[in-house]
Amino acid sequence: DTGVSQNPRHKITKRGQNVTFRCDPISEHNRLYWYRQTLGQGPEFLTYFQNEAQLEKSRLLSDRFSAERPKGSFSTLEIQRTEQGDSAMYLCASSLVVKTSGYNEQFFGPGTRLTVL
Amino acid sequence: KNEVEQSPQNLTAQEGEFITINCSYSVGISALHWLQQHPGGGIVSLFMLSSGKKKHGRLIATINIQEKHSSLHITASHPRDSAVYICAGHNAGNMLTFGGGTRLMVKP
Numbered sequence: 001d002t003g004v005s006q007n008p009r010h011k012i013t014k015r016g017q018n019v020t021f022r023c024d025p026i027s028e029h030n031r032l033y034w035y036r037q038t039l040g041q042g043p044e045f046l047t048y049f050q051n052e053a054q055l056e057k058s059r060l061l062s063d064r065f066s067a068e069r070p071k072g073s074f075s076t077l078e079i080q081r082t083e084q085g086d087s088a089m090y091l092c093a094s095s096l097v098v099k100t101s102g103y104n105e106q107f108f109g110p111g112t113r114l115t116v117l
Numbered sequence: 118k119n120e121v122e123q124s125p126q127n128l129t130a131q132e133g134e135f136i137t138i139n140c141s142y143s144v145g146i147s148a149l150h151w152l153q154q155h156p157g158g159g160i161v162s163l164f165m166l167s168s169g170k171k172k173h174g175r176l177i178a179t180i181n182i183q184e185k186h187s188s189l190h191i192t193a194s195h196p197r198d199s200a201v202y203i204c205a206g207h208n209a210g211n212m213l214t215f216g217g218g219t220r221l222m223v224k225p
Contacts, residue, residue, distance in 0.1 A: 033212070037158075042121075042203050042215035056212070089158050097211065104211060106150070108160035 004109035006092050012115045013082055020078045021112045025094030032075050033106060034067055035091040036060065043091055049075060050097070082116045089113050120146060121206045123216035130223050136191040138202050138219045146206030149187045150213060151178050154201040163189070163202075194223045 005024045013019050025032050030051050035043035046065070047057045051072040061067075064082075069075040079086055090113075093106040120143040130136050140149065148167035154160045164171050164178040166187070171178050175194075180187040191198055199222045205213040 031211075035213075035215075040218075042205075042217045043160075043213075044215065045212055048212060091158070091160065093160075095211075105162055105165045106213065107162065108152075111158040111160075113158065 004092055004094050004107050006090075006109040006112050008112055009110060010113050010115075012117065014117050015082060015084060017082055018078065018080045019082060019114065020076055021090055021114075022074060022076050023092030023094075023109055024074045025092070026096075026107055029094035029096045029107075030072070031095045031097050031104070032069055033093045033095075034075070034077050035093065037089040037091060037111070038087075043089075046077075046090075079114075082114075084116045087114055087116045120208075120214045121204060121216040123204055123219050125219060126217065127220045128222070130194050130221070132195060132223055132225050134194050134223075136194050136198075136221065136223075138189045138204075138221070140187045140189070140204035140216055142185050142187070142204075142206045142214075144185075145208050146185070146214065147182075147209075148207040149178075149180055150205040150207070151187075151189050152203040152205060154203060154218070156200075160203070165207075191221075196223045196225050199223050 033048040034046040037043040049069040064080045067077045089111045091111045092109040095104040095106045122141045151163040175192045177190040201218045203218045205215045
C-alpha cells in the first residue's frame with residue numbers, strides 16, 4: 001500500500017478558473033477528510049466522507065466548493081470561480097473507522113498546493 | 118477562539134538540546150494527535166494518545182486529561198528534527214481541530 005496520494009501536487013491557475021483536485025485514500029479506509037492550510041497556519045477542516053456519504057461540511061466550504069466521493073474510494077474537491085484567497089495547501093487524510101466510539105488515526109496525503117494568480 | 122493552542126510558535130535549539138512543545142485544548146477534545154510537517158507540506162502522524170505517555174525513539178508525548186494539556190518532547194535533538202510540529206484534537210465526531218503549529222529549527 002502506497003499511502004494516501006493526491007494529484008496534482010501543485011496547481012497554478014488564474015482567478016475565475018475552476019480547479020479540481022483528487023485524493024486516493026489508503027485502500028479499505030472508509031473515512032476521507034479534506035483540510036485546507038494557509039501559509040504559516042495549522043490545517044482547517046473542510047469536509048469528510050464516511051464511504052460515499054458526505055457527513056459534515058465546515059462553514060469554510062462556500063458554495064464555490066464541492067466535494068464528492070462517488071464510489072466510496074477516491075474523492076475529488078472542486079473549486080469554482082477561484083479567488084486569490086483560495087490559495088492554500090489542500091490536504092486529504094483517510095482513516096479506518098471500525099466503531100463509532102474511540103479515536104482513529106488519520107493518515108495524510110502530501111497535499112495539493114494551489115496558487116491563484 | 119481556537120480550541121487547540123500551541124506554544125511556542127517558533128523554537129530554535131542547538132543540536133543535542135532537550136525540546137518541549139506544549140499544547141492546551143478545550144472541553145470536547147478527548148484525544149490528541151501530534152503531527153510533523155516538513156517543508157513541502159507532507160504531514161506524518163507521530164502519536165495519537167488519550168491518556169498517559171507514549172514514546173517512540175527520541176520522541177515522547179504526554180497528556181494530562183484533567184489539565185487538558187499535552188507535551189511533545191524531543192531528546193538529543195538533531196537538525197533533521199527541524200520541522201513544524203502540530204497538535205490536533207479529536208472531538209466527539211472524530212474530526213480534528215488543529216493548533217497553529219510550532220516551527221522548530223535545530224542548529225548544528
